[in-house]
Amino acid sequence: MKPQEHTASAHNFEECMKCTICTAYCPVVPVNPRYPGPKQAGPDGERLRLKDPYFFNQALKYCLNCKRCEVVCPSGVNVADIIQSARIKYGKEQPKLRDWMLANTDFMGHLARPFAPIVNGVTGLGVTKTVLDATLAIDKHRTFPKYSYKSFEGWLKRRSKEQAKFEKQVAYYHGCYVNYNNPQLGRDFVKVMNALGYGVQLLDHEKCCGVALIANGMSQKATKNAVHNVKALQKAVDAGLKVLTTSSTCTMTIREEYPGLLQVDNSGVRDSILLATRFIWQLLESGQAQLKFKKDYHARIAYHIPCHLEKLGWGIFSTELLKMIPGVEFTLLDSNCCGISGTYGFKKENYEASQAIGKPLFDQIKSVNPDFVACDCETCKWQLEMSTDYAVKHPITILAEALEY
Amino acid sequence: MRFDTVIIGGGLAGLTAGISLQEAGRKVAIVSAGQNAMHFFSGNFEDAGPVRDRVAALFAAAGVRTNATDGLQLMAMGKFKNVSLTLEDVTVFPDEHIAEKVLLVNFAGYHDFFGTFIAETLENLGISCRIRFVRLAEMESLRTSPSEMRSVNIARMMDEYWEKVVTDIRVLHKDEDLILLPQVFGLKDAAVLDKIRKALPARVAFVGTMPPSVPGIRTQMLLKHRFEVLGGTFLMGDEVTSAALHEGIISSITTRNLDTVRLFADHFIIATGGFFSKGLVSTPTQVYEPLIGLDMDYSEDRNAWYNEEFFESQPYMNFGVKTDAELHPFKDGEPIRNMYAIGSILGNTRKEDFGTAAGLAIRTAFAAADAIKGGNV
Numbered sequence: 167m168k169p170q171e172h173t174a175s176a177h178n179f180e181e182c183m184k185c186t187i188c189t190a191y192c193p194v195v196p197v198n199p200r201y202p203g204p205k206q207a208g209p210d211g212e213r214l215r216l217k218d219p220y221f222f223n224q225a226l227k228y229c230l231n232c233k234r235c236e237v238v239c240p241s242g243v244n245v246a247d248i249i250q251s252a253r254i255k256y257g258k259e260q261p262k263l264r265d266w267m268l269a270n271t272d273f274m275g276h277l278a279r280p281f282a283p284i285v286n287g288v289t290g291l292g293v294t295k296t297v298l299d300a301t302l303a304i305d306k307h308r309t310f311p312k313y314s315y316k317s318f319e320g321w322l323k324r325r326s327k328e329q330a331k332f333e334k335q336v337a338y339y340h341g342c343y344v345n346y347n348n349p350q351l352g353r354d355f356v357k358v359m360n361a362l363g364y365g366v367q368l369l370d371h372e373k374c375c376g377v378a379l380i381a382n383g384m385s386q387k388a389t390k391n392a393v394h395n396v397k398a399l400q401k402a403v404d405a406g407l408k409v410l411t412t413s414s415t416c417t418m419t420i421r422e423e424y425p426g427l428l429q430v431d432n433s434g435v436r437d438s439i440l441l442a443t444r445f446i447w448q449l450l451e452s453g454q455a456q457l458k459f460k461k462d463y464h465a466r467i468a469y470h471i472p473c474h475l476e477k478l479g480w481g482i483f484s485t486e487l488l489k490m491i492p493g494v495e496f497t498l499l500d501s502n503c504c505g506i507s508g509t510y511g512f513k514k515e516n517y518e519a520s521q522a523i524g525k526p527l528f529d530q531i532k533s534v535n536p537d538f539v540a541c542d543c544e545t546c547k548w549q550l551e552m553s554t555d556y557a558v559k560h561p562i563t564i565l566a567e568a569l570e571y
Numbered sequence: 572m573r574f575d576t577v578i579i580g581g582g583l584a585g586l587t588a589g590i591s592l593q594e595a596g597r598k599v600a601i602v603s604a605g606q607n608a609m610h611f612f613s614g615n616f617e618d619a620g621p622v623r624d625r626v627a628a629l630f631a632a633a634g635v636r637t638n639a640t641d642g643l644q645l646m647a648m649g650k651f652k653n654v655s656l657t658l659e660d661v662t663v664f665p666d667e668h669i670a671e672k673v674l675l676v677n678f679a680g681y682h683d684f685f686g687t688f689i690a691e692t693l694e695n696l697g698i699s700c701r702i703r704f705v706r707l708a709e710m711e712s713l714r715t716s717p718s719e720m721r722s723v724n725i726a727r728m729m730d731e732y733w734e735k736v737v738t739d740i741r742v743l744h745k746d747e748d749l750i751l752l753p754q755v756f757g758l759k760d761a762a763v764l765d766k767i768r769k770a771l772p773a774r775v776a777f778v779g780t781m782p783p784s785v786p787g788i789r790t791q792m793l794l795k796h797r798f799e800v801l802g803g804t805f806l807m808g809d810e811v812t813s814a815a816l817h818e819g820i821i822s823s824i825t826t827r828n829l830d831t832v833r834l835f836a837d838h839f840i841i842a843t844g845g846f847f848s849k850g851l852v853s854t855p856t857q858v859y860e861p862l863i864g865l866d867m868d869y870s871e872d873r874n875a876w877y878n879e880e881f882f883e884s885q886p887y888m889n890f891g892v893k894t895d896a897e898l899h900p901f902k903d904g905e906p907i908r909n910m911y912a913i914g915s916i917l918g919n920t921r922k923e924d925f926g927t928a929a930g931l932a933i934r935t936a937f938a939a940a941d942a943i944k945g946g947n948v
Contacts, residue, residue, distance in 0.1 A: 185610065185611075185783070186721055186723075187605070187606045187610050187783060189721065189723070189724075190610070190721075190723040190788060191606070194721070195724065196724070196727045199712035199713065199716075199719065200715070200716055201716075202716040202719075203716065203719065206716060235606070236808065237608045237808030238605055238807070238808065239605045239606075240604070240605035240606055240607060240847070240848055240849070241605070241849070242604070242605070242810075242849075272856055324761050336732055366661060426867070437830070444832075448832065451572070476807060476808065477808065478828060479806060479807075479808060479809045479826070479827075479828025479829060480829075481827065482572070482804060482806065482829075486572075498799055500796060501807070
């Protein structure tokens with residue numbers, strides 16, 4: 167018999183040696199006893215599911231897909247991918263109306279935006295929250311992110327001629343959040359890129375990256391979006407453009423989840439999709455561009471690294487950029503999931519777990535008492551602003567505010 | 572990205588070297604491919620003798636208290652081991668007669684703590700040992716899933732419910748002069764250990780469990796926190812993909828996550844661990860170091876790798892990367908003059924100079940950090 171030289175298995179699950187380090191670092195395990203933990207839900211469960219799909223456990227839906235299990239695994243097992251793939255393959259639960267609404271971020275944004283002042287007013291009301299809680303099981307402690315009356319795409323389209331004048335160009339995958347909820351972040355990004363000598367252009371129609379669709383059991387729709395986005399991205403890459411992003415989760419989804427979970431080939435575009443912080447850091451570090459900062463800028467900033475950014479391994483670009491700004495007093499917060507995990511924390515059944523997961527982080531922010539918190543993730547921002555008294559700003563917004571002009 | 576020193580591996584050796592260098596004002600990055608063998612740590616810094624005070628000082632600054640007493644540690648499987656430096660969780664006994672009568676308390680349903688082995692050892696020494704179990708209503712939720720009743724999960728609950736356990740133990744306690752408990756307390760803060768010691772009517776000793784090790788995880792988290800507070804960069808979940816080696820000097824490395832952004836440094840330390848951590852890899856035909864392909868100190872005859880008597884010392888435990896007197900590893904017969912190999916990647920190849928296990932990790936970590944601080948490339 168020839169001994170087996172190497173093992174090859176989906177998401178490396180055969181490499182698991184049952185050390186339970188993933189379970190020790192899973193943020194859900196300590197707060198939700200119904201969740202079997204990443205080792206059991208992932209590689210252990212996979213063995214059983216391969217025997218018989220009967221062993222699929224609905225409790226896998228409690229996985230946040232935060233990827234912390236993968237970051238800590240000493241054996242290179244993609245634990246969260248195993249769990250999410252199992253949900254896609256064996257999950258039969260039909261998404262509820264609530265999940266459908268939470269997951270279709272672009273559709274809901276499209277619908278709500280023209281009526282933004284009314285929608286924002288109504289969703290902010292106590293009575294609406296009570297109704298949403300009772301009818302849709304969206305927890306009443308949650309405040310819906312505000313919708314913007316004007317979309318970012320419209321704003322940038324009106325400036326396309328002026329942006330085209332820059333000799334150097336980048337494309338921007340802004341994501342649903344910048345388009346519908348926080349166009350200011352997009353405007354800050356354009357301001358910083360212009361200061362670096364780059365014009366910004368939109369992709370030829372982007373769609374939602376699909377992360378919330380995957381999380382809510384709508385992987386077919388997510389796959390459609392992925393196929394569309396890869397085409398749109400390829401067009402920009404073929405034109406010689408880098409595609410920059412400001413959302414760490416959209417970036418992780420497009421780079422990692424498209425091939426890993428949705429089996430959508432992104433090899434032609436993957437290396438060209440970069441977080442703006444990484445691109446900007448490289449420009450400044452190599453001396454290809456400079457930024458002029460205000461002389462009197464001063465801020466005490468505490469930085470929270472989002473789980474998906476830690477998975478990408480690119481948090482260092484955000485922290486290095488922030489430390490580069492004169493007048494910044496920088497504190498790195500301990501790596502700890504904030505608990506919201508996209509749409510997860512909005513659901514009534516997850517509210518308590520969500521707050522318990524984030525508690526050590528909320529406590530640390532309070533004890534550091536910064537002027538504000540810096541973070542690259544929109545849903546972490548919602549969670550931290552709902553759960554602490556501190557404002558949360560994207561590193562790009564902080565750069566824009568610290569620029570001299 | 573430029574650093575003074577880049578350390579590959581974020582376990583005990585890598586973090587000790589990293590903290591030592593950051594304390595001296597050096598700019599250090601640690602690249603860590605997942606968590607490490609600290610999660611299996613018994614709390615005993617075997618062979619740390621010569622650097623005992625240095626370790627205690629470095630760890631104390633990180634909030635990790637140690638116990639520098641010569642004596643015996645009662646191990647998880649009921650054996651005694653000589654110690655000279657341990658984490659504070661470990662009770663050090665002057666000799667094997669640890670008590671007249673022992674009450675050993677475990678949690679009902681917790682299978683990673685072998686009270687019967689320990690009791691057998693003690694009975695053979697003429698020490699009576701009574702085993703009792705406690706069961707808390709609050710812990711019943713842990714029993715719903717097979718992977719929940721583990722040391723880490725119990726420790727999390729104990730931060731909140733330790734007083735209830737103490738109350739139960741007081742009821743169980745008769746006239747024993749020693750109470751043994753599993754090491755499942757104080758995942759984030761060891762303060763609870765002292766509280767329990769004070770609240771019980773006899774001496775208390777905490778005995779190791781099967782992995783994961785609660786004291787080990789706490790120590791890992793505190794050391795990493797200390798390294799980052801000192802300004803160190805910890806790249807978690809990333810792995811080295813290549814090294815630019817030219818004429819015996821490494822100028823930079825690449826990693827999977829940072830791909831085109833190279834990490835440049837004057838010095839490199841490789842602390843990627845042994846077989847468990849994949850710092851060393853074995854196949855049916857060879858044993859090798861996977862990142863750089865460093866020269867190995869091992870026998871190519873596979874039959875010489877192992878001893879068929881399972882419980883005898885195994886020759887493969889001696890395998891490691893080859894180094895010179897200054898811990899520089901070799902590549903294709905030439906030393907890499909700005910790289911140091913430390914910790915379990917050495918196997919037992921430097922046993923005479925640096926000891927083994929956790930002692931090897933910290934002693935080689937200090938040796939490498941000192942050489943770098945001394946400025947010799």
